[in-house]
Amino acid sequence: MIRLLIVDDHELMREGLKQLFEKSDDIIVAAEAATGEALLAYLQQDHFDLIMLDVSLPGVNSFELAQIIAANSQYPPILVLSMHDDIQSARRMFKAGAKGYITKNSNPAELIRAVHKVALGGKYIGSEVSEQMFFSQKMMTSENPQIVLTTRELSVLKLLVQGKKVTEIAHQFDLSVKTISAHKINIKQKLSIDNDADLIRYGINNLT
Known part of the structure; x- marks a missing residue:
């Protein structure tokens, strides 16, 4: 079972993701956070297999937050969930240590595929971003x-x-x-x- 920590300041987004993953047999939303501080607190208290991180959290630099998490080998990998589909945003987060990057308007099947891939130690780039990376x-x-x-x-x-x-x-x-x-x-x-x-x-x- 993949224990997922969702980090997004929009409650509707978190609820939508929870409803999506409830349909999966091997993914459980173990916790959710709306701020970077709450995320770090959860990481000190519990075990997770994957962090799904929004890049636009208020009052926090998501690049630096990803760097902090990636620098600790005890912390789970990061799958970035972003409203931005540009190459620069994706490359910046990968350089910070994220293992996956996918946009918020990706279809449910791709979201689940990305969670599986990154949680199991792989890397994943969403189709919208990879399209630009390879053909632009x-x-x-x-x-x-x-x-x-x-x-x-x-x-x-x-x-x-x-x-x-x-x-x-x-x-x-x-x-x-x-x-x-x-x-x-x-x-x-x-x-x-x-x-x-x-x-x-x-x-x-x-x-x-």
């Missing part, structure tokens, strides 16, 4: 700006960062698993990346 700017490495992925490779990498499996991507594009696996191998070779974890990290941190 040139996709190339800082080490070798001549390396550019094809449109199909970018599409595959985008879905991998969202937590999709090779089989799911193959189904979405109506292609064989072998073809998608080949795209994944080509992406790694072009980017000089050896494993999946580094590939996802690259997608999150180094493509803009």
Whole structure:
């Protein structure tokens, strides 16, 4: 069971999230907070598997708050829930130590998928933000700006960062698993990346 701590100053938002997660078999809203102070107090008193953090809390710098939480290995990972879908906001929170970033108008299925992914140790970028990250700017490495992925490779990498499996991507594009696996191998070779974890990290941190 994933014990979730929701941090948002809007009561209606918290209630909506609680109603959503009540429909899940393995997610429970163990506590909710409206301020940064209440969040830190809860972390001292109880155990949680994930913090769902609003970036627009009144009277507190959410970037600094995320840094404080991320610096303590005893604290749970942070999934940012934001009204902002711009790349800069997402990158700023990832640099602060957040493990996931998703917008408030994401559909329920994606919210639940993001909670599962981050609570289990992964990283997640919401579809609205990842769309900008992968298609609004040139996709190339800082080490070798001549390396550019094809449109199909970018599409595959985008879905991998969202937590999709090779089989799911193959189904979405109506292609064989072998073809998608080949795209994944080509992406790694072009980017000089050896494993999946580094590939996802690259997608999150180094493509803009």
